[in-house]
Amino acid sequence: MLPETLTRLWADLPNAAQDTVTFVALLLPAVLIGIWVLRGLAPGALITSMLRRYAAVNLVFTGLVAVSVALGVGLIAQERGLRQGSARAADKFDLIVTAPGSEITAMLAAVYLQPTDLPLLNGAQYAEIAGAEGVTFAAPLAFGDSWQGHPVVGTTTDFITHLSGASVQGRMFADHEEAVVGALVPLGIGDEVVPTHGAVETMDEEDDHGHHDIHYKVVGKLPATGSPWDRAILVPVEIVWELHGLANGHTPETAEQLGPPFAPENFPGTPAILVKPEKLFQAYALRTEFSRADMMAFFPGAVLSQLHGLASDVREAMSLLTVVSQILVAAAILAGLVLITRLFARNLAVLRALGAAPRFLLAVVWSYAATLLTLGTVVGFGLGIGAAAVLSRILTARTSVQISATPGWSELHLAAAFLSLSLICALLPGLLAMRRPPLADLRA
Amino acid sequence: MTSALSLSLRDVRVTAPSGRMLLDLPFLSLPAGQSLAIRGPSGAGKSTLLHVLAGLQPVQRGEVLWDGTDLARLTETQLSTFRRLHIGQIFQDFLLFDELPALENAAVARLFAPRSARDSILQRADHWLTTLGIDPRDPRRVATYSGGERQRIAVARALAQNPAVLLADEPTASLDRATADQLTDDLIAAAQTTGLSLICVTHDEALSRRLNRVLTLSDGTPEAAHAA
Numbered sequence: 214m215l216p217e218t219l220t221r222l223w224a225d226l227p228n229a230a231q232d233t234v235t236f237v238a239l240l241l242p243a244v245l246i247g248i249w250v251l252r253g254l255a256p257g258a259l260i261t262s263m264l265r266r267y268a269a270v271n272l273v274f275t276g277l278v279a280v281s282v283a284l285g286v287g288l289i290a291q292e293r294g295l296r297q298g299s300a301r302a303a304d305k306f307d308l309i310v311t312a313p314g315s316e317i318t319a320m321l322a323a324v325y326l327q328p329t330d331l332p333l334l335n336g337a338q339y340a341e342i343a344g345a346e347g348v349t350f351a352a353p354l355a356f357g358d359s360w361q362g363h364p365v366v367g368t369t370t371d372f373i374t375h376l377s378g379a380s381v382q383g384r385m386f387a388d389h390e391e392a393v394v395g396a397l398v399p400l401g402i403g404d405e406v407v408p409t410h411g412a413v414e415t416m417d418e419e420d421d422h423g424h425h426d427i428h429y430k431v432v433g434k435l436p437a438t439g440s441p442w443d444r445a446i447l448v449p450v451e452i453v454w455e456l457h458g459l460a461n462g463h464t465p466e467t468a469e470q471l472g473p474p475f476a477p478e479n480f481p482g483t484p485a486i487l488v489k490p491e492k493l494f495q496a497y498a499l500r501t502e503f504s505r506a507d508m509m510a511f512f513p514g515a516v517l518s519q520l521h522g523l524a525s526d527v528r529e530a531m532s533l534l535t536v537v538s539q540i541l542v543a544a545a546i547l548a549g550l551v552l553i554t555r556l557f558a559r560n561l562a563v564l565r566a567l568g569a570a571p572r573f574l575l576a577v578v579w580s581y582a583a584t585l586l587t588l589g590t591v592v593g594f595g596l597g598i599g600a601a602a603v604l605s606r607i608l609t610a611r612t613s614v615q616i617s618a619t620p621g622w623s624e625l626h627l628a629a630a631f632l633s634l635s636l637i638c639a640l641l642p643g644l645l646a647m648r649r650p651p652l653a654d655l656r657a
Numbered sequence: 658m659t660s661a662l663s664l665s666l667r668d669v670r671v672t673a674p675s676g677r678m679l680l681d682l683p684f685l686s687l688p689a690g691q692s693l694a695i696r697g698p699s700g701a702g703k704s705t706l707l708h709v710l711a712g713l714q715p716v717q718r719g720e721v722l723w724d725g726t727d728l729a730r731l732t733e734t735q736l737s738t739f740r741r742l743h744i745g746q747i748f749q750d751f752l753l754f755d756e757l758p759a760l761e762n763a764a765v766a767r768l769f770a771p772r773s774a775r776d777s778i779l780q781r782a783d784h785w786l787t788t789l790g791i792d793p794r795d796p797r798r799v800a801t802y803s804g805g806e807r808q809r810i811a812v813a814r815a816l817a818q819n820p821a822v823l824l825a826d827e828p829t830a831s832l833d834r835a836t837a838d839q840l841t842d843d844l845i846a847a848a849q850t851t852g853l854s855l856i857c858v859t860h861d862e863a864l865s866r867r868l869n870r871v872l873t874l875s876d877g878t879p880e881a882a883h884a885a
Contacts, residue, residue, distance in 0.1 A: 261756070567746065569741070569766075652708060
């Protein structure tokens with residue numbers, strides 16, 4: 214009965230309260246040991262003396278602890294940053310419909326703008342999707358061009374409005390040769406762009422081989438979304454089709470029209486259609502409706518969850534490795550502390566000879582170890598978060614998925630657990646020092 | 658000051674783990690407030706006797722009584738308390754904490770003393786350093802002091818505990834003559850001022866002559882015990 218009540222009480226607590234209680238519970242053993250060991254004693258001056266005397270050794274020990282903690286903290290922070298960043302990038306993509314194939318490949322192409330070859334959906338299929346009940350809009354995507362490594366993506370204004378949250382700086386494109394650029398594209402309103410065929414990272418400016426004979430004029434700029442679309446140049450889907458010698462999706466009579474409705478017979482095909490359902494429950498109905506032999510519908514969020522589920526196994530294995538490495542480092546530090554205690558064994562023997570109780574020696578050795586371990590843990594925590602932040606910047610620059618590694622409760626829990634465990638272990642050299650007969654060290 | 662203690666050793670025997678006899682002392686007594694020089698060649702058992710008197714060296718046989726308290730019957734913690742309350746020690750190699758300044762060294766006992774005793778230990782450390790010519794406010798670490806200064810800091814550390822007995826192991830051994838004589842004067846003056854018992858292991862004739870009694874050991878046994 215009581216466990217059930219406690220379980221329910223725990224479950225009812227807000228997440229922050231649960232995390233705080235866990236953190237305190239993990240740190241509590243260290244605090245209690247500290248209070249027990251140091252009660253009534255004040256070895257601070259001796260600790261300072263020992264820290265100064267063996268500065269180099271202390272630095273090495275602290276560094277070892279810091280690196281160990283940094284590995285664990287950095288790994289957790291980085292993994293969470295990646296998970297949150299990739300989920301945030303896919304947030305605006307409710308439902309995607311593509312030709313049958315790999316959902317992951319389709320998601321990488323449509324959400325993360327990774328160059329891939331996807332089979333196309335035809336005009337009839339697009340018309341069926343766009344006209345289905347519960348669809349707010351169905352935006353076709355067209356890939357294939359780039360400018361200085363920035364993908365040029367053909368789409369519709371519905372999609373851009375949805376992506377930007379209707380806060381475009383400037384205005385939406387209203388002409389075939391106008392473009393709206395992502396927040397990270399180094400272009401301003403009024404600039405002109407000549408796209409290149411293919412997803413070319415860089416191209417010699419004097420070499421116009423592969424350049425299309427068109428100048429897009431930038432008329433709008435999107436706010437940052439934290440997704441690869443921040444690096445994209447968005448143009449009318451019709452012009453992308455035209456540039457590749459295809460019909461532009463409309464009849465000759467409506468050739469100048471931008472966006473839907475498209476004429477199925479003049480629709481050249483699209484690798485992916487982003488579908489915005491009117492209601493959440495309709496998204497599920499639409500996914501069921503369009504998951505069939507000739508097309509595939511999926512939620513990018515669900516695919517990401519599956520990926521994260523797979524990654525969590527890897528994460529758990531890595532976490533285990535981190536814990537094992539930390540235990541090994543703690544054992545090495547413990548052995549080192551036992552050895553370094555021998556270095557100042559004569560000083561400890563003098564204290565015994567002067568009348569210090571054995572417990573005072575425990576307090577001196579434990580406090581010394583606790584100082585090194587606490588310092589190493591704090592520095593390691595900062596190093597881990599710092600390293601994860603640097604790595605996040607690099608990954609963000611390479612993928613355009615906004616990854617931010619900020620300190621979280623998991624890292625604090627890891628650091629607290631490590632500190633508590635190592636401070637318990639640090640009792641051992643103290644107990645050994647207590648039991649050591651002082652006479653041999655006095656005569657040494 | 659703690660009341661002076663009288664010493665009484667009866668039939669004390671100490672042997673090394675190898676079985677070699679280190680000390681075999683049938684009887685030794687020293688009235689409270691008296692001084693004793695322990696002399697003898699190297700390996701004679703002088704330092705062993707000093708350690709026995711401090712309760713650092715367990716005895717295999719006999720009694721070591723300070724005012725009737727037998728050290729052999731005390732636990733480690735009780736022995737520590739006894740040393741803290743009654744015994745001051747000066748070591749041959751000073752054995753100071755090199756990274757600490759003079760006052761921190763002289764008052765080191767306050768780190769493990771009860772809170773109620775800490776201030777008085779600090780005040781006495783300050784007093785004895787000043788009396789012995791060391792500036793208690795000097796922030797330098799003691800590693801930078803001369804041998805004579807370091808030995809005086811060690812004396813101040815022993816006296817700051819306000820002991821009833823001062824045990825000194827070759828207190829003048831590493832000092833030049835003038836510094837050794839100065840330290841001898843300081844020790845005698847401190848003993849007379851405070852009324853403590855002073856027991857010195859020494860090869861120094863000048864120091865021996867200044868103490869009340871001399872015990873000469875050879876191979877762990879007394880050669881002679883006579884009034885100086």
